[in-house]
Amino acid sequence: MIRGRPGLVAAILVAAALLLPLTAVAWRAEAWTGLAPRDWGALRFTLWQAAVSAALSVLAAIPVARALARRRFPARGAVILLLGAPFILPVIVAVLGLVAVFGRSGVVNAALAAVGVDPVSIYGAHGVILAHVFFNMPLATRLILQGWLAIPGERLRLAASLGFSARDTFRRLELPMLRSILPGVFLVIFLICTTSFAVALALGGGPGATTVELAIYRAFRFDFDLGRAALLGAVQLFVGGVAALLSLRLALPSGFGAGLDRAVPRWDSAGLGLRVQDGAAIVAACLFLLVPMILVLAEGAFHLGALTRSVWAAALRSLVVALVAAGLTTALALAMAYTATTWRRGGVVEIIGTLSIAASPLVLGTGLYILLLPVVNPVRLAIPVTILVNVLLALPFALRTLIPAMRVLHDDWHRLSASLGMHGLTWLRLVALPRLARPAGFAAGLTAALAAGDLGVIALFASPDQATLPLALYQLMGSYRMEEAKAAALVLVILSLGLFWAFERGGRHAAPA
CATH class of the missing domain: 1.10.3720.10 (MetI-like)
Structure with a gap:
């Protein structure tokens, strides 16, 4: 061999x-002797938008992951597969899809204009954060779903025999699991958002919405200031390295024992209200992911000849x-x-x-x-x-x-x-x-x-x-x-x-x- x-x-x-x-x-x-004020501004914005994007992605993913963990329906496998698509999808295409929905002539502004409300702009800090949530909420959902599915079925069966309500199950079983994995999920997404370039290039770029990656690009491409680009690169590497190390160390143990990996019905979530809540979370996630892509790809088919x-x-x-x-x-x-x-x-x-x-x-x-x-x-x-x-x-x-x-x-x-x-x-x-x-x-x-x-x-x-x-x-x-x-x-x-x-x-x- x-x-x-x-x-x-x-x-x-x-x-x-x-x-x-x-x-x-x-x-x-x-x-280079140091960072200019605009470079410190880019660093502050990078850290701020990465933290906000990661937090929103995780918060939006929790109800979706919970719904997928406790519901069984015919299209469940397709929905979980859809949640992996943004990772493969080219970033610039997704940005174009979001512009088609939230841009100046997009669906949202057309609806706002119909009721006499001023249009909103997707460009700037809120646009960068929206795009990051679009990409990373599915990733957070997949990671959190694995944590939900790892809860031993015997624990759920015991909780059902003790008459636990959905709130009791969440407090006693699901919350410890989330406490274990959410720090790591947050930091992984934080790391991804700190190194995001195409999103900031297409939707950010103003004085208040420039990331370190975009500042490196401008220092290199437009100013040809290699010293400044290199120093910003060193800062970016330090930020990414710290986030990567923290993502490996901050997960807390949940205290679960080993299980038999059995699929257990969720008796705690059989009520109509919870079914509606879970269904709404899944439908909202699918619409958020699908509508931008459908609008772009359907219209693009008519202009291939151009x-x-x-x-x-x-x-x-x-x-x-x-x-x-x-x-x-x-x-x-x-x-x-x-x-x-x-x-x-x-x-x-x-x-x-x-x-x-x-x-x-x-x-x-x-x-x-x-x-x-x-x-x-x-x-x-x-x-x-x-x-x-x-x-x-x-x-x-x-x-x-x-x-x-x-x-x-x-x-x-x-x-x-x-x-x-x-x-x-x-x-x-x-x-x-x-x-x-x-x-x-x-x-x-x-x-x-x-x-x-x-x-x-x-x-x-x-x-x-x-x-x-x-x-x-x-x-x-x-x-x-x-x-x-x-x-x-x-x-x-x-x-x-x-x-x-x-x-x-x-x-x-x-x-x-």
Whole structure:
């Protein structure tokens, strides 16, 4: 079998790709004496909007997760699947959908105008927070739902036998569970919101709605102040690192014992009022997620013919970025997962692979620009740099998918493979890949979807003839060519979700029956 060297080499390459740009940022930041008042304002807004967005996302998710945990209905699986869609959905497309609902000529303002009420604006701090809740409320719901489903069925059965009401069940069983997981859920979403770029770029940007990520972009792209961009990048990295560490340490134990994982009917929630309450929470969540997407995609279908050749060329570049990023990420993750599973110090490899979860794409992009500038014009390498950053950002998710499957594979097949003398590529082809096809397909599909919809580093590097589809879509929105923007959004959604579906389906079909 492979002795772990490919995984170790992959871990060293990943560590270098992370540490060298971050070191370059830290070194370049020494040329700056301090943060300007507007930079402190960006830091304050970043922390404030991240805290408010995380709090609102968690508060909105609790009733939805509770309703899904205690109700069984025919479309329940589809609703839970829908809650995972915003994670794959390109950010800029969702922003366009929210503009279609809450924008100047959107549904909400049209309804307000009909009753004589002044229109509202989606741009500014409230728009950034609304978009963050749109993306992160489903994630919070999925995480909290796992906590609800982890409550041992025996506890619920005992509560029913003791005559607990819904309020008693919540106070005695559900509240301790929430106390255990909500700090971690809050901080994970807080971390995501601190590194959000496309939302702030499209909906924020004013003096009172500039995040650190957006300030890095402006310092780099418009002022070409590398020292200020590097210092802001160091601040962003510090904020993200602290949030990542806290998210691992602040969860409190709930005190539950082990259960038998039985599905138990919820006798405490059989009343009509509670059924209406749960139904309203589920319907409201579905409408909040579906209406913006339906409005954009339905209208975009009528304007596909208006798309120019440059937009289709941008779509092709996004396809290339997605395919290459998916291939590289999956290859790295497979090698590192094997080493993490079989090597005595494999935990080091796993830690290295997850480090990038705390890194900002723009910080990495700024560091790579600083490193490349003395050697070559970084603009020429916009696409390769975009691919590299997407590989680093997707690697933690791929490892979380592949490492558990690799451990099962090793436990089940290691001795037999060794006794048959299967090593190297023969073992990889006959034993590993068929049994890892399903998780590898999922990891590749997720990476491809995220890379296709990414609007991050490409915004720093790209010249007009190098734009990917998300950047082209943003440029159409900035030019108020909204019909073409909605058509481009439809193409981007088809591209992202189509790639995810193709890779995931391919992995399922390649797996042994």
